Amino acid sequence: MLKYVLRRLLVLIPVLFLVTILISSLIYFSPGDPVRVMLGLRAQEEAVVTIRAELGLDKPYYIRYLNWLSNAARGNLGRSLQRNEKVMDLIRERLPATLEMTLFAVLIALVVAIPVGIISATHADTFIDNILSFFSLFWVSMPGFWIAIVAVLLLSMHWGIFPISGRGGPLWTAKGLHYLALPGLILGIRQVAIISRLIRVSMLEILNEDYIRTARSKGLAEWKVVCKHALRNAMIPTVTIFGVQLPELMSLGVIIETVFAWPGTGRMLVDAVLKRDYTLVQGIVLVYALLVILMSLLVDLLYGYIDPRIKRE
Amino acid sequence: MTTQADRSPQLGETYFEGVFHRMHGDRTALIGTAIILILLLSALLAPVITTYDPVKQNLNEMLSSPTFKHPLGTDRYGRDLLTRIIYGGRYALMIGVGVVIIQMAIGVSLGLTAGYYGGIVESIIMRLTDVMLSIPSIVLAMTIAGFLGGGVQNVIIAVGAIGWRDYTRLVRAEVLSTKERTFVEAARAVGCGHLRIMICHILPHIVAPVIAYSALAAGVAILWAAALSFLGLGAQPPTPEWGAMLADGREDMREAWWIATFPGLAIMLVVLGFNFFGDALRNALDPKMYKAKRIS
Numbered sequence: 001m002l003k004y005v006l007r008r009l010l011v012l013i014p015v016l017f018l019v020t021i022l023i024s025s026l027i028y029f030s031p032g033d034p035v036r037v038m039l040g041l042r043a044q045e046e047a048v049v050t051i052r053a054e055l056g057l058d059k060p061y062y063i064r065y066l067n068w069l070s071n072a073a074r075g076n077l078g079r080s081l082q083r084n085e086k087v088m089d090l091i092r093e094r095l096p097a098t099l100e101m102t103l104f105a106v107l108i109a110l111v112v113a114i115p116v117g118i119i120s121a122t123h124a125d126t127f128i129d130n131i132l133s134f135f136s137l138f139w140v141s142m143p144g145f146w147i148a149i150v151a152v153l154l155l156s157m158h159w160g161i162f163p164i165s166g167r168g169g170p171l172w173t174a175k176g177l178h179y180l181a182l183p184g185l186i187l188g189i190r191q192v193a194i195i196s197r198l199i200r201v202s203m204l205e206i207l208n209e210d211y212i213r214t215a216r217s218k219g220l221a222e223w224k225v226v227c228k229h230a231l232r233n234a235m236i237p238t239v240t241i242f243g244v245q246l247p248e249l250m251s252l253g254v255i256i257e258t259v260f261a262w263p264g265t266g267r268m269l270v271d272a273v274l275k276r277d278y279t280l281v282q283g284i285v286l287v288y289a290l291l292v293i294l295m296s297l298l299v300d301l302l303y304g305y306i307d308p309r310i311k312r313e
Numbered sequence: 314m315t316t317q318a319d320r321s322p323q324l325g326e327t328y329f330e331g332v333f334h335r336m337h338g339d340r341t342a343l344i345g346t347a348i349i350l351i352l353l354l355s356a357l358l359a360p361v362i363t364t365y366d367p368v369k370q371n372l373n374e375m376l377s378s379p380t381f382k383h384p385l386g387t388d389r390y391g392r393d394l395l396t397r398i399i400y401g402g403r404y405a406l407m408i409g410v411g412v413v414i415i416q417m418a419i420g421v422s423l424g425l426t427a428g429y430y431g432g433i434v435e436s437i438i439m440r441l442t443d444v445m446l447s448i449p450s451i452v453l454a455m456t457i458a459g460f461l462g463g464g465v466q467n468v469i470i471a472v473g474a475i476g477w478r479d480y481t482r483l484v485r486a487e488v489l490s491t492k493e494r495t496f497v498e499a500a501r502a503v504g505c506g507h508l509r510i511m512i513c514h515i516l517p518h519i520v521a522p523v524i525a526y527s528a529l530a531a532g533v534a535i536l537w538a539a540a541l542s543f544l545g546l547g548a549q550p551p552t553p554e555w556g557a558m559l560a561d562g563r564e565d566m567r568e569a570w571w572i573a574t575f576p577g578l579a580i581m582l583v584v585l586g587f588n589f590f591g592d593a594l595r596n597a598l599d600p601k602m603y604k605a606k607r608i609s
Contacts, residue, residue, distance in 0.1 A: 015440060143559075149559065149577070150573075251452060254451050281460075289447050289448045292448065293447050
């Protein structure tokens with residue numbers, strides 16, 4: 001197992017390296033002089049020179065990259081250009097809210113998608129299956145931010161079930177959960193729509209396999225056949241798609257955070273991009289990339305746990 | 314529903330006749346095609362269909378709810394919402410086509426190169442796609458679009474610069490299986506160069522799945538672009554782009570539910586249309602898959 005983990009970690013190093021090159025180049029590739037764009041037309045010459053030196057923009061590209069990398073590795077992502085605070089502090093302040101929403105959505109996705117997928121597969125081509133297919137197809141085609149807007153309009157403004165926006169506190173308090181429920185559900189249900197379809201397809205394939213017939217013919221209860229023999233094998237492609245979907249979930253999270261004025265890193269990123277706060281943008285993009293890489297590592301480990309054949313390869 | 318027998322390949326039928334037949338018998342394909350045709354026609358004939366101007370303000374008819382005169386109501390500046398949605402279709406088409414062209418150009422050439430040459434070239438290209446996969450797409454797209462300065466054109470560039478990774482993976486996988494076939498070997502035996510083999514012999518063979526994927530990709534592109542505009546990083550007001558209209562309508566949500574509702578429905582319908590069409594095309598282009606789907 002340890003060997004497997006180490007091998008996965010080694011694969012991640014070149015990816016991480018390329019990610020940092022990409023992120024540190026973001027300023028480099030933005031058209032015009034970023035410092036002048038940032039400070040406006042009437043900026044004083046000294047201010048331009050100072051900021052440029054502060055960003056290291058007066059140095060050649062590779063030196064800038066190495067500087068940035070060595071600072072980032074030590075947890076120093078520079079100062080925000082607009083807020084005059086350390087980027088690291090700003091991110092540390094906002095990250096828990098984003099992680100909380102992501103975790104909630106992931107839990108919703110798994111808790112709902114697995115039973116829905118099983119029901120669709122065991123009732124394939126019946127009324128229930130058709131309804132579920134129809135629902136998931138529509139849900140996937142709808143823009144996430146639009147669902148959020150309509151949900152706020154109906155559930156928050158009209159019926160007053162959920163708060164309109166903001167965060168009520170940590171996840172474990174009742175108020176926090178109340179505020180988190182609507183954005184978290186919207187984020188999670190989209191994944192349900194995608195993942196449950198996939199579970200359905202792989203369950204259908206597996207339920208036709210010989211070993212399922214064997215399990216049935218030796219007289220096992222149907223639920224045991226489905227949940228023990230079939231589901232475990234159906235989880236293998238599911239975990240894969242889950243790994244692929246995680247970055248998408250975080251993408252939608254950025255938008256949902258904006259709609260619900262959720263005080264997380266996603267909303268801060270939108271703000272930072274709009275205000276051209278380059279250092280803050282770099283820092284947040286780096287954190288997102290690290291999160292995705294970390295989670296894909298976790299998914300890989302889970303994969304090894306579910307399918308022992310992979311570890312032995 | 315017609316039976317399976319009359320849609321399986323007929324004797325003397327060419328490949329594309331077969332594709333057409335299979336598409337023809339698929340209900341979702343028809344719905345998808347119809348939606349895309351309606352979008353095309355309404356985008357082309359927008360000034361004929363509606364007499365209102367999509368941008369000109371009419372302060373006498375602010376926030377009018379849906380009436381006979383304005384079937385979908387008007388917005389804060391008295392502009393007819395239906396007109397704006399019809400004109401918005403032009404942007405949706407432009408974005409869908411523009412993004413797919415960029416993604417295809419980058420993705421197919423990288424995928425071809427990776428699959429054909431293999432080895433270190435392949436490793437580098439595939440690590441690059443891994444990088445693109447490890448940053449959430451909207452995060453990277455909004456960063457690029459924002460730094461480029463917003464606007465529909467920059468949204469097309471931003472979304473196009475990111476989504477190519479799926480083309481690369483798709484094309485690489487197809488090339489890997491195609492390059493072992495006898496006709497590639499034959500081409501090499503008669504002395505074709507690498508470029509010639511890639512473009513004249515392998516590419517035509519993998520074009521079908523690429524086209525089918527493009528229909529799906531266009532739908533995704535429209536969704537992403539709308540999201541960017543919604544965040545204020547894409548089309549700017551008063552451009553009648555659906556995402557920007559939604560962002561606009563959000564502010565008047567309490568008084569006028571229709572402004573934020575109908576553009577979203579338009580996005581949903583169009584994306585659904587592209588999804589239906591792409592799915593059906595993918596099944597129709599691959600007779601084996603088509604049969605498998607029918608049986609299950």
